[in-house]
Amino acid sequence: MNKFIGYGLGLRTVHYQHVLEHRPDVDWFEVHSENFMVAGGKPKYNLHAIREHYPLVLHGVSMSIGSTDPLDFDYLKKLKTLVAEVQPEWISDHFCWTSVGKVNSHDLLPMPYNEEAIQHLVDRISQVQDFMGRQVLFENVSSYLTYKNSEMEEWEFISEIVKRSDCKILLDINNIYVSSRNHGYSPHEFMKHIDPSCVQQFHLAGHEDCGEYVIDTHDHDVPDPVWELYADALKHFGLVSTMIERDDNIPEFVELQAEMNHAKEIAKTVPPQAA
Amino acid sequence: MFNLSELQHEFMNHLLDKKSVIAKNVMEQNGVPVSTRLGIYGNAYKVRLKSSIENDHEILGIYLGDDLFDLMAAGYTASQPSQFTSLRDFCEYLPEYLRKTEPFSATPIIAEIAEFERNLLFAFDAGNAKRSTIEDLTSLPQEQWPTMKLRFHPSMQIHKTHWNSVPSWQALKAEKIPPQQEKLDAYWLIWRNYNRITEFRSLAMDEYVMLNGFLHGGNFADICELLLEYHTEEEVAVNAITHLTSWLEIGIISTFQ
Structure with missing residues (x-):
C-alpha cells in the first residue's frame, strides 16, 4: 500500500512569501531538488522555513538516470545531503536521460524502449537506490518521437523496469496525454497496463496543443482532457498523492490552490472500493 | 541501428x-x-x-x-x-x-556588467556562516590585536572594475539611461546582509587595501603597515578600526582568529 499524503503544489519562488505569511491549506509541497543544491542564502532559508510547516517531496531533473555517461555521484551526494536536510516524504526523477558526453541538455530526453535500455536503467536505478538508501520514484516523460529501435510500448518498458529494479512510479497524467497524442496511442491503454501498487504520486499539468502535436509546457491551467484522464486514473489506481505542476506563466497562488482543490473534488467522486 | x-x-x-x-x-x-x-x-x-x-x-x-x-x-x-x-x-x-x-x-563594459551580475548571484546563495559583532571585537584581549586575522562571510567579494559598469548597471536597474562607457578603475564590496539581501557599495582605496590584506592572510599589524601609504602613523589605527567597525555592522566578518 502506497502512502497517501493528500494534495500538493509545486513550490515556486514567487509564492514563498504567500506560503510563509498565509500558511495555505495545502497538504504538501514538491520542490525542485536542483534549486536547493546551493550553499546557503535565501533559497535554503525559505526551504527550511516552509519545511517547518509542510511535508515536502524532492523532484529532480538532472539525475540523467538513462545516460550512458557514468552516474554522477557528485550530484547524488548533493541530493543525499539535501535529503538529510529536509527529510522529504520521497524523492523522484524521470525515466529519461538529460546529458551525455558531459554535456547537459537540461531537457528530459526519451529512451528507446528496448531490452538494452531496460537493463541499463535497472542497473543504474539499483545503484542509485543503494546509494540513497531508499526507493526512488521515476516519472514518465512527455515525448515527441519514437525511435526505430524501440521494441515495445512505453508502458511495457516502464513496467519491466519497475518490476526488476523495485523503484516506484511518479505518474504524470498530463505526460501520458501529451505522449498519447504525439504517438497516436490510447492513454487508457497506457494506464491499464501500469500496476497500481507501483504508483506513488500523480502530477497534473497543462500543455500547449499545436493541433498535429502537443507540447508539454507546464505553463497552462490543467485542461479538460487531462482532468478527464485524471478521473479515469483514479478509478484504476485509487487514491494517489497528487500535485499540480506549474513551471512557467505562473499564476497567483490561489489559482493553483483552486486547481489543487478541483483535483481533490474529483477524487471524492471515486467509488470507495477503488479508493 | x-x-x-x-x-x-x-x-x-x-x-x-x-x-x-x-x-x-x-x-x-x-x-x-x-x-x-x-x-x-x-x-x-x-x-x-x-x-x-x-x-x-x-x-x-x-x-x-x-x-x-x-x-x-x-x-x-x-x-x-x-x-x-x-x-x-x-x-x-x-x-x-x-x-x-x-x-x-x-565594448568592454559589457563583460564587466555580466561579471558583476555573476558576483551578485554568487552572493545570493553563497554559504551561511556566523557573523561576528562589535562585542566580539571589543572582547578580544589587547595583546592579540597585532596578530588578529579575519575570516569573512562566504558571500563577501571584492569586485574590481576598469569601466563605469556598476554605475551603468545601477542606472538601468533604476530604469534610467546609462552613462556613456568610460574608464573608471574602482573596487566594489558585494555581500549578503543579515536579511539575506544582496548589497554592494564602492570601496575607497585604503579600505580595499585593508580588505585585500586580510583576505590574503595578513594580520592587523601587517594591515596597519599597508595603511601607512594612505594615512599618517597617528591616523592609521583609527581608520583601521573605523573600517573594522563598519564591516561588523554590515555582517561581513565571520570570525576573528
Missing part, C-alpha cells in the same frame, strides 16, 4: 547543431515529419538556455537590447554547451565569452 550510447551522442549532436544521423533512427508517426519532431527538442534546448541567460542577466539584457542579446545568447549557447547539472551555473563563462568575442569585446 544505434546502440544506446550511439543514439544519445547522435541526439546530442542534433541539439548542438552538429552533424547528426539521429533522424535515421526516428519513426514517421501520425503525419508529423521527423524533422518537426526533432525540431521540438532542438528548439526547446535553445529556448531553455536563452531563458536561463535572461533570468540571470536581466540588466545585461537591457543594456544590449534585443538584437545583441539574441546574438550573444546564440553565440554563447553554441560555444559553451552546459556542463552543469543546474542551469544556475550555465552562465559561469559568460563574462569570459564577452571579453573575447566580437562584437562584445569591443
